[in-house]
Amino acid sequence: MLPKKPTDSSTEQHGFDEARWVINLQKSLDVELEEHDLEEVRVSIYTVPKALMCSHPDSYTPHRVSIGPYHCLKPELHEMERYKLMIARKIRDQTKSFRFHDLVEKIKSMETKIRASYHKYIGFDGETLMWIMAVDSSFLIQFLKIYSSRKVEALINRVGHNEILRDIMMVENQIPLFVLRKTLEFQLGSTDSADDLLVSVLTGLCRDLSPLVIKFDDDEILKSQLQDYNHILDFLYQMIVPRIESEDAEEEEENRADDNGENRASRFLQEIKIQFNRVFASRSADSILRFPWRIISNLPGFIALKLSANYLFTRQENEATATRQESSSAAIPDMEKPPLVEELTIPSVSDLYKAGVRFKATINGNISTVTFDSNSGQFYLPVINLDINTETVLRNLVAYEASNTSGALVFTRYTELINGIIDSEEDVRLLREQGVLVSRLKSDQEAAEMWNGMSKSVRLTKVGFLDKTIEDVNRYYTGRWKVKIGRFVEVYLYGSWQIFAFFAAVLLLMLVSLQVLSLVFSYLRLLRLRTG
Structure with a gap:
């Protein structure tokens, strides 16, 4: 895939010109990948989707430290660059034989694989990118070594520690895990020692930051699976989220079988319904079935009840129709806006x-x-x-x-x-x-x-x-009966307050009428007594 030509803004930011871009293009075309490298290359470090970035940008933008090429030139993160250099000098002084130039040369052989890991185009030249990888991986390992001894409490009160932890768990602030392995291997001189320390660091970090209490596999199992993890955030993700591909396939087959059974049952019920309609659809049968209802419905006391029932069921039917219309309109995809999360119909x-x-x-x-x-x-x-x-x-x-x-x-x-x-x-x-x-x-x-x-x-x-x-x-x-009673009261009592208000008004009118009649009869009785 051809590298993308930097835009004017990126050219001004990184100091690139067209001649350098052509040189980098020629170098990328001259690089040949081995067959096994082609299989391992995959994009794993992405930019945050705009729909999520706009909702809460502070959760996706580093505030203290940049890891990798996406945010390394931001002015607000420049202060930590000096701290990174201090860590690099400390590592160099502790190990006499350690030279960052040698580490850069080691990482340089993986340049194409590193670039392929990033979804966004990286405008840095090869040497600059390799130095970023060497310094950031060394800083990251040194910062996380405390988790290998599981003495995290000493770091909790350190100023800025939690901010750095949040920064290194962001999607755009990752570096490939194979770069960390190569850096540890170069520092320790042994692949087994590097894997042991890396597994210890990752498990300790995830125990402290994981939103769920998770159970880790044996360290030997994790060591054998290190090549399956893309970076630190991916390691935590795979520890939390189960792999359900095979389970989904089995569930789909079971659902198909259930659907077949349901279809057979529904066809049987449909056939019964058709035969039932044929028998009772004639005019004579219809007249016989409707005759008792005509007598009952014309009774004086039943007319008010029928009006109330018609109002109640018509209202419920209208509400159900409106709900179906809303759901059907919500099912139409809106391509202009990113979809919101579907509100789960589950009680609190x-x-x-x-x-x-x-x-x-x-x-x-x-x-x-x-x-x-x-x-x-x-x-x-x-x-x-x-x-x-x-x-x-x-x-x-x-x-x-x-x-x-x-x-x-x-x-x-x-x-x-x-x-x-x-x-x-x-x-x-x-x-x-x-x-x-x-x-x-x-x-x-x-x-x-x-x-x-x-x-x-x-x-x-x-x-x-x-x-x-x-x-x-x-x-x-x-x-549950509590829920059924509560819904009954809500639908048929609270939801039908107009009907009860009408009956209350009628009852009040009848009481007033009775009181007036009582007064009239009392007055007439007194009048008769006086005239008698």
């Missing part, structure tokens, strides 16, 4: 709790542990950790999934589920008391606002096991 935590649903935490579980037991009313959810870094991590996981995944957006659907059941601080309090949510934020209201603010998505999605859980919860909720 407090409503579910009042209906008898109890929430249970699944310890050390990922999203695949989200289930609902219809028999016992137990709603199983993985433990959620909330702190000042959680919102940024959640949003960037959603953005990365939207850019990297063409299939179902599993993590996005999970955030929609939590957003659907959390409406207020009362919902957060109930989840916290039942052990599903661990919050280090200032208040439950802040936690509720954080989840309610995550309502933007690039496209709508469906996930089999999550949608089944939502369906089971709704079926259980609507089947």
Whole structure:
């Protein structure tokens, strides 16, 4: 693929001219990739979709440090560049044989693979890009080494530490994981030692930043799978989100089988309906069936009841028609605007709790542990950790999934589920008391606002096991007697207040009339007594 010619703005920013661009073009054409390199090259570091960037830009734009080429020349991040150089000098002084020029030469052989990892065109020349990779990877490893000993508490109170953590978990602030491996291998002199330290650093970092309490595999298993992870954010994503490709295929086959059975049953019922209509569609049968109804409906007391029933059912029918029209109009895609997240039809935590649903935490579980037991009313959810870094991590996981995944957006659907059941601080309090949510934020209201603010998505999605859980919860909720009585009162009492107001007015008029008649008869009686 030909490199894109830099625009005028990028030329002014990086100091490139057309002659240098031609030279870089010739060099990129002269580079030959081995066959196995072609298979490994894949885009993994994306720019945030505009629909998400516009909704909350602070969660996707680094504030303290730039990692990689996307944000390295921003003036507001220049202060950390000096800190990076200080770290580089420290590493050089600690290791006498370490020379950054040698590290740059080592990384230079992967230049084409590095460029292919970025979705956006990189305007830097090869030497500049390699120095960025060498310095940033060394800084990143040195910064994260504290997690290898799992002594994170000492860093929590350090000024700017959490801001740097949020920056290194952003979609646009990533460098390929194979660059980190190559840098560690060069520093330690051993591939096994580099993989051991890298796995230890990644697991320690994810334990501190993961929004879900997850259980990591054995270190040896993770070491054997390091080539499957694209970068730090991708490592956290794959630890949280289950792979459900094979499960989806099985569910689709089961759904087809169920659909076939449902189709046979529906055809059988349709045939019965046709035969029933043939028998009772004649005029004589119709007259016989309607005769009792004509007598009853003409009774004086039944006329008012019939008018009320007609009003009630006509109103419900109109509301149902309006709802269908709204849903059909919402189904028409609007190409001018990015689609909003679909509002889940699921009650809040407090409503579910009042209906008898109890929430249970699944310890050390990922999203695949989200289930609902219809028999016992137990709603199983993985433990959620909330702190000042959680919102940024959640949003960037959603953005990365939207850019990297063409299939179902599993993590996005999970955030929609939590957003659907959390409406207020009362919902957060109930989840916290039942052990599903661990919050280090200032208040439950802040936690509720954080989840309610995550309502933007690039496209709508469906996930089999999550949608089944939502369906089971709704079926259980609507089947409870408390809910049925409450809905009956809401629909037939509160929803029909005009009818009751009419009957109340009629009753009041009758009472007033009776009182007037009583006064008239009393007056006539007194008059008779006086005349008698």
